[in-house]
Amino acid sequence: MEGNRNTVKKKILIEISLVPEGRVTTYGLIGQKVGCNPRLVGRILHGNPNPKLYPCHRVVYSTGKLSKAYAFGGIEEQRRNLLREGVEFKDEFRVDIKKCLYNP
DNA sequence: ATTAAGGCATGAA
DNA sequence: GTTCATGCCTTAA
Numbered sequence: 001m002e003g004n005r006n007t008v009k010k011k012i013l014i015e016i017s018l019v020p021e022g023r024v025t026t027y028g029l030i031g032q033k034v035g036c037n038p039r040l041v042g043r044i045l046h047g048n049p050n051p052k053l054y055p056c057h058r059v060v061y062s063t064g065k066l067s068k069a070y071a072f073g074g075i076e077e078q079r080r081n082l083l084r085e086g087v088e089f090k091d092e093f094r095v096d097i098k099k100c101l102y103n104p
Numbered sequence: 105a106t107t108a109a110g111g112c113a114t115g116a117a
Numbered sequence: 118g119t120t121c122a123t124g125c126c127t128t129a130a
Contacts (some may be wrong), residue, residue: 006111008116027123037114042122059122063107067122075122 014041022086023102
């Protein structure tokens with residue numbers, strides 16, 4: 001795509017900040033919106049400059065499964081955060097993606 | 105129908 | 118050339 005690499009990074013962070021409480025989004029969905037592949041989304045999240053501004057715990061796989069490499073307290077902390085917001089879980093580390101997906 | 109596991113393609117740093 | 122916090126496909130149970 002265009003030579004503006006920094007914009008992609010910024011867009012990803014903005015998209016994540018748009019996800020409301022009690023909802024989740026996926027790496028692929030964000031990738032579509034900002035025009036990059038899902039892996040890049042995960043990469044950017046890993047270097048998340050501010051977890052409070054950008055709720056990366058609301059980003060899961062398209063299958064609803066949580067990433068095992070959540071870097072801000074671990075996958076257990078991510079699950080705890082989602083449960084607190086009212087996200088339903090099917091398994092210990094799998095959210096009910098059909099109900100909680102933020103899909104405007 | 106649903107789930108889990110393995111393999112491959114993809115794009116930016 | 119390598120590294121990824123993925124998605125999709127196929128196979129098996």
